Amino acid sequence: MQVKTFDNTMELDLFAAQLFADTLKNKPNATLGLATGSTPVGIYGKIIEMYKNGAVTFKDATTFNLDEYVGLSPEHKQSYAHFMNEQLFNHIDLPKHHAHLPKGTVPDLKAECVEYDRMLSEQPIDIQLLGLGLNGHIGFNEPDQELQGGTHIVELEESTREANARFFDNLEDVPTKAITMGVGSILKADSILLVVKGADKAGIVKQALQGPITTEVPASLLQTHKNVLVLVDREAGRLL
Numbered sequence: 001m002q003v004k005t006f007d008n009t010m011e012l013d014l015f016a017a018q019l020f021a022d023t024l025k026n027k028p029n030a031t032l033g034l035a036t037g038s039t040p041v042g043i044y045g046k047i048i049e050m051y052k053n054g055a056v057t058f059k060d061a062t063t064f065n066l067d068e069y070v071g072l073s074p075e076h077k078q079s080y081a082h083f084m085n086e087q088l089f090n091h092i093d094l095p096k097h098h099a100h101l102p103k104g105t106v107p108d109l110k111a112e113c114v115e116y117d118r119m120l121s122e123q124p125i126d127i128q129l130l131g132l133g134l135n136g137h138i139g140f141n142e143p144d145q146e147l148q149g150g151t152h153i154v155e156l157e158e159s160t161r162e163a164n165a166r167f168f169d170n171l172e173d174v175p176t177k178a179i180t181m182g183v184g185s186i187l188k189a190d191s192i193l194l195v196v197k198g199a200d201k202a203g204i205v206k207q208a209l210q211g212p213i214t215t216e217v218p219a220s221l222l223q224t225h226k227n228v229l230v231l232v233d234r235e236a237g238r239l240l
């Protein structure tokens with residue numbers, strides 16, 4: 001694992017955006033694995049700037065998002081589909097049918113998981129962007145005694161619902177379940193970019209990168225991957 005520390009967030013965001021642009025320059029039809037949460041917002045902002053300057057095109061790219069809340073339709077303001085439209089997809093030339101997120105409102109969620117894995121196996125991810133949950137989750141793979149390989153339904157931890165409640169009117173509105181790519185699918189990506197920002201993540205990022213590999217810290221499984229680059233700001237990286 002390689003770790004790069006940045007003094008300011010803007011430089012980090014630019015560096016990450018550049019990696020995506022480089023990936024698409026080398027392989028215009030690359031498959032990008034995307035993430036939600038506040039961490040990637042600045043990166044998406046830089047990617048949009050690059051697109052507007054003509055430095056990158058997404059017309060032949062495909063994207064897969066990590067996860068979606070169960071019960072929220074793509075039109076719901078707090079759905080990850082809505083988030084991605086607002087933060088990235090509405091501003092770039094990615095064909096809408098090339099952008100994939102797990103669907104959280106279909107009647108047969110199990111079939112949706114199987115279908116998502118099928119699509120992923122057809123278009124393996126070239127570069128996967130990841131944020132880090134305060135409890136060490138990646139995507140919505142919560143700490144547990146065992147982790148799932150493929151896409152699956154997960155019961156969200158109370159702490160995760162509380163952490164994400166800031167995007168909702170109140171805690172009761174935060175869904176209790178999500179559909180997420182599994183750790184196995186994440187580890188199949190050719191390269192992984194883990195981005196961690198802020199002082200409150202300093203402890204968990206240290207555990208993930210330097211602690212024992214354990215399903216109780218799902219991000220620690222990233223230590224087993226051959227090509228992970230970790231971008232941290234000074235605050236998140238202060239214990240490394």
Ligand SMILES: N[C@@H]1[C@@H](O)[C@H](O)[C@@H](COP(=O)(O)O)O[C@@H]1O
Pocket residue numbers: 035036037038039040066067130131132133134138139140160164
């Ligand atoms: N499912 C998402 C994760 O993919 C994300 O990495 C995490 C951290 O979010 P933030 O970047 O807002 O700290 O939150 C959510 O739970």
